[in-house]
Amino acid sequence: MDREWEEEVISIIESLVSIPTVTGHEHTAVEKIGDMLSDVVDEVSSDRWGNLVATVNPGSDRSLMLAAHLDQIGFIVTSVDEDGFIRFAPVGGWDPRVAYGSRVLLLAEGGLVPGVIGSVPPHLRERTKGEEKLDFKDLAMDVGASSREEVESIGIGVGTYAVPDLSIWKTAVGTRICGPGMDDKSGLASILVAAKMLARGPGTDAAVHFVSTVQEEIGLRGAAMAAFNLSPDVAIAVDVTHARAPGIPRDRVRVELGKGPVISLGPIYHREVVDLLLRAADKVGAPYQKEADPRGRGTDTWAIQTARGGIKTGLLSIPNRYMHSPVEMVDVTDVYNAGRILAAAATLI
Secondary structure (H helix, E strand, O other): OOHHHHHHHHHHHHHHHOOOOEOOOOHHHHHHHHHHHOOOOOEEEEOOOOOEEEEEOOOOOOEEEEEEEOOEOEEEEEEEOOOOOEEEEEEOOOOHHHHOOOEEEEEEOOEEEEEEEEOOOHHHOOOOOOOOOOOHHHOEEEOOOOOHHHHHHOOOOOOOEEEEOOOOEEOOOOOEEEEOOHHHHHHHHHHHHHHHHHHHOOOOOOEEEEEEEOOOOOOOHHHHHHHHHHOOOEEEEEEEEEOOOOOOOOOOOOOOOOOOOEEEEOOOOOHHHHHHHHHHHHHHOOOOEEEEOOOOOOOHHHHHHOOOOOOEEEEEEEEEEOOOOOOEEEEHHHHHHHHHHHHHHHHHO
C-alpha cells in the first residue's frame, strides 16, 4: 500500500466514523455515503429503512452484492431522574465494564451533546463477598445538568440515542487506527475502496451492488431487506472478526492485525464464493488469513444466505482488536487489501 492509498483509506474511515450511526439512527449517514460513491457508480438508491445501494452496470445479467453494515453499537435513554442523571440501555452488545468511564455524544434534538458515563466510585461502594458485578442499571450519563428540566431543555429525553465519543487516532507505531464504530465502518470502508478501484481500473461487466446495510447489531435486519430486494447471484458480506489481544489464548484467536483480511470457511459459506475470494486474493497478490466458522451466526451473511430461494454467499472480515468498545483497533492495510480482493472478485464473477 503506497502513501496515497493509505491516506485515502484513512480519510474514508474518518468520514464514516465522524457520523454517529447507532442502530436505529443510521439515516444521518445515508446521504453522505451516497455522495462518496456517486462519482464511481451508475446509480444510487435507498430503501424505506435506509439501506443504501450503489450499483455499476445495473442492466447486467450477472450480479454481485458487496454488503457491510453501517450501524454501530450505542445507547438509548430510558429515563432522566430529578437530579439530571440520565439512565440508559445498551443498543447492541455491550459489556457495562467497558461502557463505564466512557465519553459519549447524545444525539439531542438540537445536535450532539457531550457527556460521560459514570457510576458510584469504587471508594463508596458497599463491599460484598465474591466478585462485584457491574450492570447497566448501576450506570448513568452525566451532561453536567442539575435537574430533569435542564436535561430536557437541551433536547434530551426518553428515546434519545447516544454513541461513544467519535474521536479516532492513528497509533504511534505502524499503520493501525483506533476508535469507535470500526465494527463495521472499516468493512464499509473496504467496499468503498473496492468501488474506487474498479472505477480506476479494468472495471467489470457484471452488475455490482455496493450495499450499506442497517440494523445488523440487533438482528441482521437490513441485510435481509436488501438481499430480498436485489436477489443477487453472489453476495459477499464484509464485517469484522476478533484479532489477537492481551489475555486471549492463541488457540482461541489466531487472527492477527496487519496480516490481511480473513476469509471464512464453514457450512453457510458457499464453496464457490470461498473459491472466488481465494482466486481474487491470488490474482492481486493480496495477503489473507483463513478462519473456520462452524455456525456462521452474527454477520449479515447469515441473513443474506437464506434470502428468497437462497443466495451463494461468502464472508470477508477485517481483523478487529477490542471489538464492541470505544477503542476498536484495525490495521489500515487490512482494509486496503480487503478492497483489493473485493474489486478483483468483481472482475472474476
